[in-house]
Amino acid sequence: MKTLVVVDHNNNKLEKSTLNTIKAALKLENVDLLVLSDSCKDICNELIHIKNINNIFTNENDAFKNQLAEDSANFIAENFKDYTNILFSNTSNGKNIAPRLAGLLDTMIIPDVIEIVDKQTFKRPIYAGNAIATCKSKNKINIITIRSTAFEEAEIGNENVGKIQEIGSLTTNNQTKYLNSELTKSERPELTSADIVVSGGRGLGSAENFQILEKLADKLGAAMGASRAAVDAGYVPNDWQVGQTGKIVAPNLYIAVGISGAIQHLAGMKDSKVIIGINKDEEAPIFSISDYGLAEDLFKAVPEMESKLN
Amino acid sequence: MKILVPVKRVVDYNVKVRVKKDETDVELDNVKMSMNPFDEIAVEEALRLKEKGVASEIIAVSIGLPEVQETIRNALAMGADSGIFVNCTSKLEPLSVAKILTSIGNKIKPDLVIMGKQAIDDDMNATGQMLSAMLNWGQATFASKLEIQDKKIKVGREIDGGIENIEVNLPAIVTTDLRLNEPRYASLPNIMKAKRKPIDEIKVEDLKIDIEPKLEILKVEEPKSREAGIMVKSVDEMIEKLKNEAKVI
Ligand SMILES: Cc1cc2nc3c(=O)[nH]c(=O)nc-3n(C[C@H](O)[C@H](O)[C@H](O)COP(=O)(O)OP(=O)(O)OC[C@H]3O[C@@H](n4cnc5c(N)ncnc54)[C@H](O)[C@@H]3O)c2cc1C
Numbered sequence: 005m006k007t008l009v010v011v012d013h014n015n016n017k018l019e020k021s022t023l024n025t026i027k028a029a030l031k032l033e034n035v036d037l038l039v040l041s042d043s044c045k046d047i048c049n050e051l052i053h054i055k056n057i058n059n060i061f062t063n064e065n066d067a068f069k070n071q072l073a074e075d076s077a078n079f080i081a082e083n084f085k086d087y088t089n090i091l092f093s094n095t096s097n098g099k100n101i102a103p104r105l106a107g108l109l110d111t112m113i114i115p116d117v118i119e120i121v122d123k124q125t126f127k128r129p130i131y132a133g134n135a136i137a138t139c140k141s142k143n144k145i146n147i148i149t150i151r152s153t154a155f156e157e158a159e160i161g162n163e164n165v166g167k168i169q170e171i172g173s174l175t176t177n178n179q180t181k182y183l184n185s186e187l188t189k190s191e192r193p194e195l196t197s198a199d200i201v202v203s204g205g206r207g208l209g210s211a212e213n214f215q216i217l218e219k220l221a222d223k224l225g226a227a228m229g230a231s232r233a234a235v236d237a238g239y240v241p242n243d244w245q246v247g248q249t250g251k252i253v254a255p256n257l258y259i260a261v262g263i264s265g266a267i268q269h270l271a272g273m274k275d276s277k278v279i280i281g282i283n284k285d286e287e288a289p290i291f292s293i294s295d296y297g298l299a300e301d302l303f304k305a306v307p308e309m310e311s312k313l314n
Numbered sequence: 315m316k317i318l319v320p321v322k323r324v325v326d327y328n329v330k331v332r333v334k335k336d337e338t339d340v341e342l343d344n345v346k347m348s349m350n351p352f353d354e355i356a357v358e359e360a361l362r363l364k365e366k367g368v369a370s371e372i373i374a375v376s377i378g379l380p381e382v383q384e385t386i387r388n389a390l391a392m393g394a395d396s397g398i399f400v401n402c403t404s405k406l407e408p409l410s411v412a413k414i415l416t417s418i419g420n421k422i423k424p425d426l427v428i429m430g431k432q433a434i435d436d437d438m439n440a441t442g443q444m445l446s447a448m449l450n451w452g453q454a455t456f457a458s459k460l461e462i463q464d465k466k467i468k469v470g471r472e473i474d475g476g477i478e479n480i481e482v483n484l485p486a487i488v489t490t491d492l493r494l495n496e497p498r499y500a501s502l503p504n505i506m507k508a509k510r511k512p513i514d515e516i517k518v519e520d521l522k523i524d525i526e527p528k529l530e531i532l533k534v535e536e537p538k539s540r541e542a543g544i545m546v547k548s549v550d551e552m553i554e555k556l557k558n559e560a561k562v563i
Pocket residue numbers: 204205206207208230231232233234245246247248249250251261262263264265266267268269272282283284285288300301302303327351352434
């Protein structure tokens with residue numbers, strides 16, 4: 005049995021969720037890592053001291069810079085079909101590539117795994133997390149995406165991994181071409197791995213009003229999140245959306261402001277350690293999962309809270 | 315240009331689903347069912363391409379029990395031209411759905427398949443990508459913007475860091491994200507008209523595809539519930555609790 009973790013990164017830095025995926029993979033056996041990038045060296049340096057890893061395989065190719073699913077899936081299908089398990093993080097990259105790979109290898113993907121029960125049995129949320137399914141796999145190859153908030157990070161030690169080895173060659177696809185990206189710039193911590201998340205909803209009323217929330221976030225060193233309604237209304241960028249169809253977060257503290265608490269939103273944050281809700285409607289469903297609820301107008305409560313924190 | 319839009323019948327997004335007592339599944343009896351919201355977005359996008367004169371024909375396909383024909387009728391009422399109903403009584407996984415769609419794709423040869431990025435019941439997020447692999451077409455997942463130029467399609471994709479723009483040769487698969495459009499409601503005259511639009515029936519057995527599930531569901535259980543919290547009366551009390559009780563700030 006051999007297990008491969010496909011490393012997620014932005015060509016300079018490791019995506020932190022990879023560490024959670026490696027931790028999950030270590031519940032299986034014989035873990036190797038794969039780095040596909042136009043520049044693998046820095047990423048490999050971040051991986052080299054992770055405990056209990058066998059080898060790191062790399063392929064450096066300009067085409068991998070943009071991580072098109074067509075290229076990555078083809079490459080992995082050609083070079084790693086003798087593996088029993090291939091794991092990805094459940095990031096937008098993982099979600100894009102892993103099912104395509106499963107299609108190529110004629111195997112049923114096991115997405116968004118939150119627990120590895122044994123080598124063929126996995127738990128995953130369904131219906132926006134309102135139920136948890138335990139699935140036993142009859143696949144020959146398990147292609148799995150890992151929900152990073154459900155696993156710890158892999159440990160870093162002092163010893164080096166086995167070897168770092170260039171492998172395979174890529175025939176680039178001629179179907180899909182990368183054009184450009186419009187990335188949201190931010191000095192704040194990354195939403196899915198932040199300790200504290202401050203999240204705003206439709207109750208904020210406008211993009212300008214979000215600034216009072218951002219002030220609070222900056223005082224706390226927190227990441228910013230939002231409900232779908234706030235994103236749809238154009239108050240904030242799409243990559244702030246938390247929920248069933250947005251990002252899944254589980255920080256130590258989640259502060260939900262002007263968010264009603266729809267099931268689709270709860271699906272993305274209800275595993276947070278401590279949840280606080282601030283909403284002027286004392287009947288708002290967000291309070292049913294809040295550890296501490298405050299039924300007050302946010303335009304009064306948030307600036308007050310911000311000024312009283314030091 | 316011909317567009318194929320797969321549509322799935324799922325538990326309505328407003329329903330709070332409950333796990334069955336015997337933990338074999340969620341309760342599906344007497345629950346409101348609707349078209350998967352992402353599939354509505356897919357139908358809407360196809361309609362807009364037709365209204366722009368880019369597409370000429372829209373075919374909606376659904377696979378399952380006879381009830382899924384209602385979902386096809388919904389798509390027809392929104393404006394799709396015809397439907398394909400694949401009659402299948404067994405439970406299907408995305409892998410099997412992708413194989414069935416591959417077979418249909420090979421037969422009717424669409425230039426574009428637009429489908430939801432995920433179904434809100436099993437939350438798999440897989441069928442579109444699997445179908446692209448099987449047809450060996452390019453894929454544009456999580457689309458929030460779409461534009462067709464000649465034999466290419468330009469798509470803005472919602473990714474973790476923002477938006478990524480890619481260009482895919484046709485034929486291609488697009489999976490829809492929430493912000494691609496706001497689906498229309500079917501008008502009463504269109505609902506009436508849809509009753510006369512053709513739906514082709516195919517029996518899944520006739521396609522000779524292996525649809526045996528690869529994941530056996532051993533159990534469906536409730537998620538861990540959270541302990542009940544408390545309401546605080548003031549910002550001061552909130553800060554005090556966060557500092558001294560929860561110790562998170
Ligand atoms: C297919 C599908 C997928 C979805 N995916 C997601 C998802 O991933 N994430 C997500 O968040 N949603 C998602 N949704 C949408 C979800 O159903 C809700 O519509 C959305 O979460 C509501 O956002 P909201 O709480 O900000 O807005 P609302 O429900 O409108 O709530 C606004 C709240 O603000 C409060 N408020 C207003 N003014 C003030 C004030 N001055 N002070 C204090 N409180 C105030 C109100 O009392 C209210 O509770 C999805 C829906 C569908 C159909």
